[in-house]
Amino acid sequence: MSVQPTVHVGHGYVALATGDFLEYSLSPAGIAQGAFACEHRKPIVPINGPGNHVWILTTTGAPSQKVFLIDQGPGLFDAYVVTMLFAQAQTYKLRIVKQPVNVPVQDIDFLSNTSSDFYHQPLMVEKI
């Protein structure tokens, strides 16, 4: 596997109570290309372009262009995946923070020198 992840914080699972939400931030060195999806929404949002990409996955509230609602009921697990292509970006920094408690769930750097590489970073989310 030529994509090298460096894990600073790397939880595989997070439980979200009503009112909790996840802040996603994806920073490429170059032009980001990828998608954010779950098992039932393919994609939730495409990722394309330079600069920092931020979005929110939440349990409550109104969805918008950068805010997405969890679509599974309490007690059900859903895999949320951030997919990154390395065609135009050599590195990515992915940071997912649980709010409002401000606890990092994932903080991972990805590096690849191969333009045809891609990587899927999953996180299992349960609404409680």
Place this chain on the structure above:
Amino acid sequence: MPKKHFIILLLIVLLFHKVTFADNCRQTSASLSQYVNCKVLAIATLEIQETDPSRQSEANSAAANSTTLADRSTGPDFISTSLAFPGLASKSSVPNSTDYSIGVSLYAFYSLLRTKNPFDPDFYNENTSRWRRFSVNFVDSYPADKTSTISSGSRTYGATFLLHGSRDVGDPSNKGKFVKLSQQMGAVSGDFASIYHEILSYLSKYSPEKDFGKFIDAMENPDSFRAIVNRLSTQDEKQIERIIGNSITSQIILMNMISRVVANVKQAPQFSALFTSRISKGSSPNLYRFGFVYDSGLIAHLNSTTNLSYDFLNAQQTGSRDRHIFRLVQQFQYAALSTNNLPKRTIITLTGSGEGDWGSNGAPVYRANAKLTPSPMAGVDLPLSFTYTSLIPSTRKSDVKFQAALAFDFSKIAHALAH
């Protein structure tokens, strides 16, 4: 003798089969998410390797009774061999012979020099692809009919070198081509989510942790992941591969799309130079061929191969004259039937090709070839070839010939057995 050579090759393959790794995912992954990423890539890569139509395992086209008119742009990853027996051919004015061929990539020699296992994924991916660009092949032909014009048979030596063009991926004019990839990303991402969830559910049976959430979290911890993955049996790994295989299509489409876009931007067609010499053991003319091969995928499952060469036919008998020949071959190859189970591979390939030879001291010769190639297992092909030749110089007549052969690509066999 061919049989002896063949047995030696079989022994080499059996030896390597014992040490061929399916992949190195268990060793290189520190967490389940890394492991699943690695397995998805390994299985998709395997399918691409097993179904690549540009690799040649048949005997060189210059060989006396080759089953192909066109040579491909690359040889095997490691070693290939083929056998054509007189009993597998029809009687025609082209004398039958036993042809034994072997193709070896420079990578095979390089791995030997480095005392590395050529099927070790780490070594394979360690900047060694340039060694797989160059391959050599050899065909030994033994006559079936001692009274024929090729009464003493021939030896054919060939070399193929894959030439690459390369352009800058970061060129602004090319960036728009990458945007198309985003359309595929959603399905790929979602399918991976399903694969990951299903593998987690499957592995949870090995964990004493009954809380699924805590188990998932533990699988991202290197120590806990290692404890679980070390308990996996071969059957468990096969089940994981089945789970991935059920949703692998979108991953492969993405891999192919990335490869296609990158190749498109780089404008690097599969373009090779080849040199072949067929030396008669008796008094038949010797053939020296220098030319180029161009391989390209046209649409899904359809591959085009073009050969353009200069042939020099060096007469060996007094009264015969040398010939300088311009040769053009066009071949289309269609993967008509493929397996659905792992490892995926092509079962039946249909091939049609035409050849024109225009030269000095003789009338033009045209050939047409139709070929059905069943593959009973990965890396094992049984080409059934029908060739029409407009003019056989020795008889001044046209000819139709059926020739069957057995061809083996040992790297494909080894990879398939490892999975």
